[in-house]
Amino acid sequence: MSDRTAMSREKTKTDLGHDALLPHNTRRSLPIALLRAREAVMAHFRPMLARHDITEQQWRVIRILAEAGRVDASEMADKAFILAPSLTRIIRSLEERGLITKHKDADDGRRVLLEIAPEGMRVIADVSPESRAIYEELETRYGRERVEVLLDMLDELANLND
Amino acid sequence: MSDRTAMSREKTKTDLGHDALLPHNTRRSLPIALLRAREAVMAHFRPMLARHDITEQQWRVIRILAEAGRVDASEMADKAFILAPSLTRIIRSLEERGLITKHKDADDGRRVLLEIAPEGMRVIADVSPESRAIYEELETRYGRERVEVLLDMLDELANLND
DNA sequence: TCAATTTCATTAACGTGTTAAATATATGAG
DNA sequence: CTCATATATTTAACACGTTAATGAAATTGA
Numbered sequence: 001m002s003d004r005t006a007m008s009r010e011k012t013k014t015d016l017g018h019d020a021l022l023p024h025n026t027r028r029s030l031p032i033a034l035l036r037a038r039e040a041v042m043a044h045f046r047p048m049l050a051r052h053d054i055t056e057q058q059w060r061v062i063r064i065l066a067e068a069g070r071v072d073a074s075e076m077a078d079k080a081f082i083l084a085p086s087l088t089r090i091i092r093s094l095e096e097r098g099l100i101t102k103h104k105d106a107d108d109g110r111r112v113l114l115e116i117a118p119e120g121m122r123v124i125a126d127v128s129p130e131s132r133a134i135y136e137e138l139e140t141r142y143g144r145e146r147v148e149v150l151l152d153m154l155d156e157l158a159n160l161n162d
Numbered sequence: 163m164s165d166r167t168a169m170s171r172e173k174t175k176t177d178l179g180h181d182a183l184l185p186h187n188t189r190r191s192l193p194i195a196l197l198r199a200r201e202a203v204m205a206h207f208r209p210m211l212a213r214h215d216i217t218e219q220q221w222r223v224i225r226i227l228a229e230a231g232r233v234d235a236s237e238m239a240d241k242a243f244i245l246a247p248s249l250t251r252i253i254r255s256l257e258e259r260g261l262i263t264k265h266k267d268a269d270d271g272r273r274v275l276l277e278i279a280p281e282g283m284r285v286i287a288d289v290s291p292e293s294r295a296i297y298e299e300l301e302t303r304y305g306r307e308r309v310e311v312l313l314d315m316l317d318e319l320a321n322l323n324d
Numbered sequence: 325t326c327a328a329t330t331t332c333a334t335t336a337a338c339g340t341g342t343t344a345a346a347t348a349t350a351t352g353a354g
Numbered sequence: 355c356t357c358a359t360a361t362a363t364t365t366a367a368c369a370c371g372t373t374a375a376t377g378a379a380a381t382t383g384a
Contacts, residue, residue, distance in 0.1 A: 026226060026241060028313055030300070031207070031218070034200040035243055037316040040323060041192050046372085055339065055372095056193070064188060074362065079188060081197055086340050088364055093339085110349045110362040138192070141322055150315050151190055153308065154199040160303055161202060208342085217342095217369065235333065248370050250334055255369085272332040272379045330381070339371080346365070353358085 030157075044134050052127050057082055057090055059127065062099055065116035066124045072105065073112045099123060192319075206296050214289050219244055219252055221289065224261055227278035228286045234267065235274045261285060 060080040077087050094100045099120035105111035222242040239249050256262045261282035267273035
């Protein structure tokens with residue numbers, strides 16, 4: 001390779017000279033570790049969702065509607081952990097595809113109420129068993145109790161701010 | 163709980179009739195828990211990065227260049243956990259802003275070599291201390307050892323596929 | 325040597341993430 | 355009741371994520 005001067009000085013030019021200013025190693029960083037773990041998990045689900053022609057976020061939305069019935073947009077944003085602007089787009093797309101219906105709340109004209117449509121229920125019925133199977137396979141391989149422990153630790157991390 | 167025959171029938175219309183088809187509760191799902199945890203962590207860093215006018219991904223890239231010196235795009239994609247198409251855009255933007263430089267590899271014309279520029283080093287010097295401080299605050303509040311445990315568990319989850 | 329294959333990077337197209345601003349409706353103080 | 359303020363949703367603008375396709379350079383094997 002590129003042996004710039006006399007000997008192996010690959011880092012010389014860009015080196016900080018001392019490590020105090022350098023951020024700690026990328027591989028032991030919480031944000032990236034969380035990203036990697038999440039991607040590894042989603043890699044199991046994504047191809048299956050793609051076969052059913054829905055995205056991960058669309059799946060979260062219709063799944064919550066199937067669980068919870070009629071839900072307004074704010075509540076949905078909260079439960080599905082999707083920001084309002086993204087949710088607006090996702091709702092539009094799901095409605096156009098006939099998977100959900102949308103109506104104004106009669107008591108509060110600002111609110112948008114969402115409900116799953118029969119077509120959406122069909123998707124739930126198709127995807128749920130496969131999703132479940134994938135999750136259980138994952139749980140088994142990682143260890144059921146360790147998943148619980150991990151979920152608790154993640155929850156606590158997510159709630160550090162309160 | 164869900165006694166859904168005679169009384170309280172809010173969910174009847176959208177109910178599946180039996181719970182076997184329903185996905186398990188959203189709040190105990192690994193993908194969302196990982197997302198929530200990651201967002202909670204990033205919420206601490208994002209405002210600081212925004213003040214320095216860089217995104218999280220741009221920060222990962224220049225930080226890796228500061229750590230590792232000259233790096234080609236594939237290696238960068240790997241280390242920063244950024245997909246190639248995103249990386250192409252990020253590299254373009256960082257180069258336009260003068261934070262990095264880019265050259266073709268003389269030995270392999272397909273490869274693109276990246277290096278941090280002085281302007282990029284300035285950003286590193288500005289952001290690193292703040293980043294470190296935020297991370298250490300976080301580590302302290304969550305518990306140093308628990309962070310280590312969590313990182314190990316996340317790593318194992320990310321490597322289940324191998 | 326050269327055609328087929330593989331690898332690296334980019335482009336394209338679409339969906340989502342993120343912040344700020346705009347719009348519409350509700351609510352509350354006077 | 356009315357004006358100011360607060361809340362719910364949408365729009366806008368830009369960056370990134372994701373998959374597939376393209377272009378260019380390297381590698382392989384006949």
